[in-house]
Amino acid sequence: MTPMKTLPFLRETSGCFLSLLLVASLIHSSSSRALSDSEFAFIARRQLLDLHENDDLTDDYESHVKLNFTFQNSELKSAYIALQAWKRAIYSDPFKTTRSWEGPKVCDYDGVFCASSLNDPKLMVVAGIDLNHADIAGYLPVELGLLTDLALFHINSNRFCGIIPKSFSKLTLLHELDVSNNRFVGPFPRVVISIQSLKFLDIRYNNFEGELPSELFEMELDALFLNNNRFVSNIPETLGSSTASVIVFANNRLSGCIPNSIGKMYNTLNEIVFQNNNLTGCLPMDIGMLGNVTVLDIASNTFNGVLAKTIKGLGKIEELDVSNNMLAGFVSDNVCRLPSLKNFSFSYNYFSGEAESCLPLNRKDIVFDDIGNCIPDRPKQKSAKECQPVVSRPVECSKSKCGGGGGHSPPKPTDDDPYDQSPVKRQRPPPPPKHFPPPVVKPPVHSPPPPVNSPPPPVPSPPPPVHSPPPLVQSPPPPVHYPPPPVHSPPPPRSPPPTPKREVILPPNIGFQYSSPPPPKFPGY
Ligand SMILES: *[C@@H]1O[C@H](CO)[C@@H](O)[C@H](O)[C@H]1NC(C)=O
Numbered sequence: 001m002t003p004m005k006t007l008p009f010l011r012e013t014s015g016c017f018l019s020l021l022l023v024a025s026l027i028h029s030s031s032s033r034a035l036s037d038s039e040f041a042f043i044a045r046r047q048l049l050d051l052h053e054n055d056d057l058t059d060d061y062e063s064h065v066k067l068n069f070t071f072q073n074s075e076l077k078s079a080y081i082a083l084q085a086w087k088r089a090i091y092s093d094p095f096k097t098t099r100s101w102e103g104p105k106v107c108d109y110d111g112v113f114c115a116s117s118l119n120d121p122k123l124m125v126v127a128g129i130d131l132n133h134a135d136i137a138g139y140l141p142v143e144l145g146l147l148t149d150l151a152l153f154h155i156n157s158n159r160f161c162g163i164i165p166k167s168f169s170k171l172t173l174l175h176e177l178d179v180s181n182n183r184f185v186g187p188f189p190r191v192v193i194s195i196q197s198l199k200f201l202d203i204r205y206n207n208f209e210g211e212l213p214s215e216l217f218e219m220e221l222d223a224l225f226l227n228n229n230r231f232v233s234n235i236p237e238t239l240g241s242s243t244a245s246v247i248v249f250a251n252n253r254l255s256g257c258i259p260n261s262i263g264k265m266y267n268t269l270n271e272i273v274f275q276n277n278n279l280t281g282c283l284p285m286d287i288g289m290l291g292n293v294t295v296l297d298i299a300s301n302t303f304n305g306v307l308a309k310t311i312k313g314l315g316k317i318e319e320l321d322v323s324n325n326m327l328a329g330f331v332s333d334n335v336c337r338l339p340s341l342k343n344f345s346f347s348y349n350y351f352s353g354e355a356e357s358c359l360p361l362n363r364k365d366i367v368f369d370d371i372g373n374c375i376p377d378r379p380k381q382k383s384a385k386e387c388q389p390v391v392s393r394p395v396e397c398s399k400s401k402c403g404g405g406g407g408h409s410p411p412k413p414t415d416d417d418p419y420d421q422s423p424v425k426r427q428r429p430p431p432p433p434k435h436f437p438p439p440v441v442k443p444p445v446h447s448p449p450p451p452v453n454s455p456p457p458p459v460p461s462p463p464p465p466v467h468s469p470p471p472l473v474q475s476p477p478p479p480v481h482y483p484p485p486p487v488h489s490p491p492p493p494r495s496p497p498p499t500p501k502r503e504v505i506l507p508p509n510i511g512f513q514y515s516s517p518p519p520p521k522f523p524g525y
Pocket residue numbers: 068
């Protein structure tokens with residue numbers, strides 16, 4: 001590996017040890033002098049050598065461990081070995097959550113939950129770990145792979161660092177893996193792909209980087225949270241194979257288009273969030289197949305082109321956010337009259353017209369936001385100078401690599417071009433000159449005659465209403481969509497709930513509903 005490649009990893013990893021380093025530097029110097037980069041790298045490297053997180057478990061691992069305790073069964077003995085190794089890998093435990101982790105009675109440890117084994121109801125095994133919000137600093141030792149009866153592993157909102165060890169592939173009953181809001185680094189933790197029982201995968205708010213593996217979307221997941229990492233790849237073509245009802249890509253650096261395969265998820269998908277990435281191109285026309293989707297958020301990317309007619313297929317959509325992109329053309333009844341719509345923001349794009357049904361004041365029951373566009377006679381629009389270059393050069397989605405063509409199929413015949421808005425363009429009254437020089441909106445040369453049953457032309461917007469439009473809210477969307485909806489999947493294999501103990505109740509079979517709330521310091525996604 002070249003130094004260039006190792007540096008970001010080291011930097012991130014050393015972040016785990018920041019508190020230790022600060023203490024060290026305070027002890028060793030009276031001033032609060034910052035460590036130099038090389039000192040920092042040196043310490044981080046030395047500490048990395050101490051971490052055995054990247055190793056896998058050897059098969060005879062347990063025979064090397066001498067124990068002076070008697071255990072109810074060998075599963076609990078393995079669990080003891082794993083949990084003691086984990087305790088040794090913890091540097092800071094401000095709430096003393098692991099103080100009770102002493103002795104052979106692992107089922108009494110705080111955050112550890114036992115249940116009857118699937119194979120033998122009389123056998124107690126460790127079925128769940130829940131250390132959510134414990135603020136623990138440390139890493140995940142390879143020995144955690146000994147917890148082969150785990151159905152859930154929740155360590156949301158701690159300061160665990162390093163990587164997810166390969167030995168997690170031994171957790172063949174694991175249903176829920178939530179490592180969100182920690183300090184994990186490195187490439188996507190591929191080991192999770194080998195866990196075939198996994199239904200809920202939450203790795204948001206970490207520092208994972210690089211590409212999203214295509215196999216991720218071929219897992220039989222119910223929910224997938226990838227947001228707030230540093231993923232940079234395209235979204236794999238396999239997206240459409242995903243069985244998840246919730247998928248959140250927000251706040252990464254993903255680029256490229258949304259694969260047209262997205263439409264294949266129509267049976268299962270409820271919420272999908274692409275917000276704040278570097279995604280581009282036209283929206284795939286098959287997005288309109290997502291008849292069960294209630295939340296679609298593509299805000300803050302650089303999508304262009306028009307909203308395809310197919311969007312009227314979003315029959316259950318409630319929250320639709322396409323704001324802060326480069327979308328253009330006309331916002332039609334196809335969108336604004338969607339039957340379940342509650343909140344549609346198309347602000348800060350280059351739309352040059354909207355149907356009357358989209359006007360913020362016309363529908364008290366729906367929030368519409370149209371500011372920051374190029375719509376004549378509407379308040380708070382872009383300047384003519386800003387609009388002209390984009391509005392005068394419409395993107396032909398049916399011919400673009402993204403969206404229409406999808407890169408594979410030949411361009412659709414023009415007479416059912418879902419992106420074609422030409423009837424609208426022809427019939428739209430010329431924009432008033434006071435706004436900007438008439439945009440050169442040429443109907444595409446290939447455009448067909450308007451269909452016979454074409455909708456009535458949009459009526460030009462009325463003068464600005466006396467009331468002001470809803471204020472632009474730039475804060476992240478409310479956490480209302482989270483935690484994800486209950487699983488539709490069958491309960492995890494180990495159905496008998498463990499005896500609830502102490503104040504936390506975490507039965508593995510309804511753990512999904514319990515599943516980690518979003519990290520507290522970052523509302524929403
Ligand atoms: C094992 O435990 C017993 C009693 O707790 C103790 O007397 C003995 O020294 C221990 N043996 C070892 C090898 O630790």
